[in-house]
Amino acid sequence: MQREVPVSRAWERKYPEQVVMVTTIGKEGRPNIITLGWAMPTSGTPPMCAISIGLERYSHALLEQVPEFVLTFPAEDMEKAMLLCGTRSGREVDKFQETGLSALPATRVRPPLIGEAVTNMECKVVGAYRTGDHTIFVGEIVAAHHGTREARRLYNLGARFGPLSPE
Numbered sequence: 001m002q003r004e005v006p007v008s009r010a011w012e013r014k015y016p017e018q019v020v021m022v023t024t025i026g027k028e029g030r031p032n033i034i035t036l037g038w039a040m041p042t043s044g045t046p047p048m049c050a051i052s053i054g055l056e057r058y059s060h061a062l063l064e065q066v067p068e069f070v071l072t073f074p075a076e077d078m079e080k081a082m083l084l085c086g087t088r089s090g091r092e093v094d095k096f097q098e099t100g101l102s103a104l105p106a107t108r109v110r111p112p113l114i115g116e117a118v119t120n121m122e123c124k125v126v127g128a129y130r131t132g133d134h135t136i137f138v139g140e141i142v143a144a145h146h147g148t149r150e151a152r153r154l155y156n157l158g159a160r161f162g163p164l165s166p167e
């Protein structure tokens with residue numbers, strides 16, 4: 001049997017979900033980090049990916065200034081930094097300074113790599129599609145890096161809701 005529920009309640013059951021952290025940079029050269037759940041690969045050849053970013057986010061404004069980003073997979077021990085980057089805006093704080101994460105120079109784009117991440121992928125924006133209150137930015141992946149330390153990737157288990165929350 002199935003019973004109709006509000007769409008928001010349906011999405012509460014999507015977990016576990018991947019979590020990524022994306023770096024961007026302003027024209028003046030100050031980098032930022034945003035935490036995202038909504039990211040996916042979209043093409044193998046050429047390698048491409050898509051990220052969905054809310055219209056109000058500082059990262060959205062930065063991507064309009066400099067259409068490049070680095071898609072990173074955070075490591076398990078980066079939970080605190082992931083939450084800070086997902087709850088504070090780069091309009092108010094310098095998230096590299098606040099989290100203590102290391103900004104390493106990328107090879108083909110201006111935003112930095114995150115030194116502690118499991119994987120970093122350098123992307124150039126090749127398209128943007130407005131979808132309601134978010135924009136899907138499509139990136140061509142122009143370089144990729146693996147972290148050299150032993151670390152597992154961080155996932156969002158949706159602890160706020162539990163696997164099957166009561167209605």
Ligand SMILES: Cc1cc2nc3c(=O)[nH]c(=O)nc-3n(C[C@H](O)[C@H](O)[C@H](O)COP(=O)(O)O)c2cc1C
Nearest residue numbers: 035036037038053054057058059086087088089090
């Ligand atoms: C686990 C998690 C997943 C998130 N996923 C997204 C997402 O997919 N898209 C988005 O726009 N914001 C997402 N957010 C919210 C942003 O990370 C948050 O609004 C952030 O403070 C924006 O930073 P900025 O203003 O510096 O760009 C997520 C936050 C968390 C904690």
